[in-house]
Amino acid sequence: MDLYLPIAEVSVNAPLLMALGALVGFVSGLFGIGGGFLMTPVLVFLGIPPVVAVASEANHVVASSASGVITYGRKRLVDFRMGGVLAFGGVIGAFLGVEAFRILRLLGQADLTVALSYLIFLGVIGALMLSESLGAILRRRRGEPARAPRDRRPMWLYGLPLKMRFPRSRLYISVIPPIALGMFVGVLSAIMGVGGGFILVPAMVYLLRMPARIVVGTSLFQIIITTALVTVLQAGRNQTVDIVLATVLLVGGVIGAQLGARASARFRAEELRALLALIVLLVGLRMGLGLFITPQDPFVLAGGGG
Amino acid sequence: MDTAPPPLAVSAAPAAVSAALTETNVRVTSGFRGAGIVVYGAVLDPHDRPSDVVVVVRGPDQPIRIARKVRIAGLWLNSRPVVFQGAPGFYMTASTRPLDQIAGFGTLRRLGLGLDHLAINAPLEQRTETRYGVRDVVVSRLGADYLDWRRAVLRLKEKAGLYDADAAGVRFVDKSLFRAEIRLPAEAPIGRYQAEIRLFQNGQEVAVRERDLIVEKVGAERALHQFSQNRPWTYGIVSVLIALGSGWAASAAFRRS
Numbered sequence: 001m002d003l004y005l006p007i008a009e010v011s012v013n014a015p016l017l018m019a020l021g022a023l024v025g026f027v028s029g030l031f032g033i034g035g036g037f038l039m040t041p042v043l044v045f046l047g048i049p050p051v052v053a054v055a056s057e058a059n060h061v062v063a064s065s066a067s068g069v070i071t072y073g074r075k076r077l078v079d080f081r082m083g084g085v086l087a088f089g090g091v092i093g094a095f096l097g098v099e100a101f102r103i104l105r106l107l108g109q110a111d112l113t114v115a116l117s118y119l120i121f122l123g124v125i126g127a128l129m130l131s132e133s134l135g136a137i138l139r140r141r142r143g144e145p146a147r148a149p150r151d152r153r154p155m156w157l158y159g160l161p162l163k164m165r166f167p168r169s170r171l172y173i174s175v176i177p178p179i180a181l182g183m184f185v186g187v188l189s190a191i192m193g194v195g196g197g198f199i200l201v202p203a204m205v206y207l208l209r210m211p212a213r214i215v216v217g218t219s220l221f222q223i224i225i226t227t228a229l230v231t232v233l234q235a236g237r238n239q240t241v242d243i244v245l246a247t248v249l250l251v252g253g254v255i256g257a258q259l260g261a262r263a264s265a266r267f268r269a270e271e272l273r274a275l276l277a278l279i280v281l282l283v284g285l286r287m288g289l290g291l292f293i294t295p296q297d298p299f300v301l302a303g304g305g306g
Numbered sequence: 307m308d309t310a311p312p313p314l315a316v317s318a319a320p321a322a323v324s325a326a327l328t329e330t331n332v333r334v335t336s337g338f339r340g341a342g343i344v345v346y347g348a349v350l351d352p353h354d355r356p357s358d359v360v361v362v363v364r365g366p367d368q369p370i371r372i373a374r375k376v377r378i379a380g381l382w383l384n385s386r387p388v389v390f391q392g393a394p395g396f397y398m399t400a401s402t403r404p405l406d407q408i409a410g411f412g413t414l415r416r417l418g419l420g421l422d423h424l425a426i427n428a429p430l431e432q433r434t435e436t437r438y439g440v441r442d443v444v445v446s447r448l449g450a451d452y453l454d455w456r457r458a459v460l461r462l463k464e465k466a467g468l469y470d471a472d473a474a475g476v477r478f479v480d481k482s483l484f485r486a487e488i489r490l491p492a493e494a495p496i497g498r499y500q501a502e503i504r505l506f507q508n509g510q511e512v513a514v515r516e517r518d519l520i521v522e523k524v525g526a527e528r529a530l531h532q533f534s535q536n537r538p539w540t541y542g543i544v545s546v547l548i549a550l551g552s553g554w555a556a557s558a559a560f561r562r563s
Contacts, residue, residue: 006523067553251552295375
């Protein structure tokens with residue numbers, strides 16, 4: 001069953017897209033990531049213009065994250081205050097990132113920036129997470145006690161001014177690190193066309209030392225705010241949001257996210273992290289591969305690249 | 307021009323061509339998977355001289371940005387992109403024989419006919435200078451590579467199914483009646499198309515007909531597209547509300563089950 005997309009101006013297979021949306025939604029609900037880093041490359045591969053893929057995918061992420069957040073929120077597993085502070089930084093970062101990306105596109109280096117960002121950030125984060133979570137799994141198998149996370153929390157986190165209480169996360173820290181983290185993720189999300197959950201989740205676990213159970217819902221909450229903003233900006237500025245494409249994706253996405261949020265209770269945290277690390281690493285390597293392989297055609301259409 | 311011209315008594319009566327499209331409006335709906343445009347017509351020549359027919363369907367112009375992959379420090383990077391202006395978004399030719407057998411190089415070049423002679427250029431890369439005492443010579447900064455770039459534009463467009471040349475696309479179904487079918491893929495741009503039907507005799511163009519063709523979105527596709535163009539901010543907010551609403555609906559539905 002083919003469907004013509006009015007903004008992308010291409011025709012796509014609707015059931016295939018719906019299934020892909022559900023799969024990415026499942027991953028999103030399971031790990032607390034938007035799933036944009038998986039979906040955007042797939043959409044481009046299916047022949048949808050990159051600018052439309054990035055913008056419409058942001059809208060799809062809004063839907064699946066909303067679906068997940070409500071489920072986590074009901075279990076009181078969302079730190080709305082921390083999410084709000086992160087999103088504040090994210091909003092500033094998104095504006096900066098959109099501007100930076102516009103300049104890169106004019107220079108024709110958008111493709112390179114996207115590929116390099118994927119390779120570096122996904123590669124590094126995937127590798128770090130994988131080694132950490134595999135270590136945790138091995139320790140548990142050997143019956144050794146898990147390392148106490150508290151004693152490794154960096155001291156500078158407490159030395160900064162503007163402290164704020166985050167009761168849900170059992171934290172009393174300066175708002176500067178979360179805002180800076182949100183900004184950094186906002187810039188990346190504008191450049192890579194992703195929600196940034198794959199950076200936020202590990203950063204909240206390892207850097208801010210938030211309780212792991214709270215991290216997923218909180219990350220989804222901040223992702224909703226930034227991706228909703230990105231959707232409106234993209235639609236208003238570039239007219240690149242394809243509402244039909246987003247709707248097809250989100251029908252599968254919201255259902256997948258529900259199943260994912262339920263399934264997450266059945267896995268151990270370190271096993272989940274190992275799985276996510278593997279996915280992140282593979283996508284990063286796949287996206288970066290193009291930099292090293294001799295291209296079949298030395299010329300490419302420089303539409304925008306994202 | 308559906309009626310034959312009045313018969314002329316002059317022996318050197320010029321040949322004429324008459325043609326029409328079966329469809330002048332291609333309607334793009336949600337089930338759009340491309341369309342076939344049928345051109346039919348007749349060669350009107352009292353002397354029955356051997357004739358060749360070339361049908362060209364040209365879509366609205368779409369500037370093309372193209373970059374070349376260059377290897378720097380082991381990495382394949384994009385060069386600065388070059389913009390080709392005036393390249394049609396869609397360009398198909400159908401003819402009775404290969405174009406280079408129908409007419410000579412000069413004629414084809416003058417008419418800008420066929421993929422090899424299609425006028426597309428990169429004006430930003432060009433400047434005029436005085437060479438050998440001749441003023442206003444157009445020089446391309448792409449230099450000798452210019453042809454590589456041009457060929458790449460054609461190759462990428464052909465791969466996307468938007469440019470093609472069918473050297474046997476025009477068939478004579480009767481003595482002077484011909485028919486051609488041009489395939490319009492779903493990716494073809496929206497807008498006003500021109501179909502040119504050119505009649506060649508003895509290597510020269512002797513008659514030409516032009517027909518307009520409109521590819522337009524209709525129904526919901528048109529409404530959504532216009533909504534996104536005319537009220538982009540409202541459109542964005544509506545998109546987000548739909549997303550939030552469906553996220554909420556899904557979680558509510560799953561809570562009950």
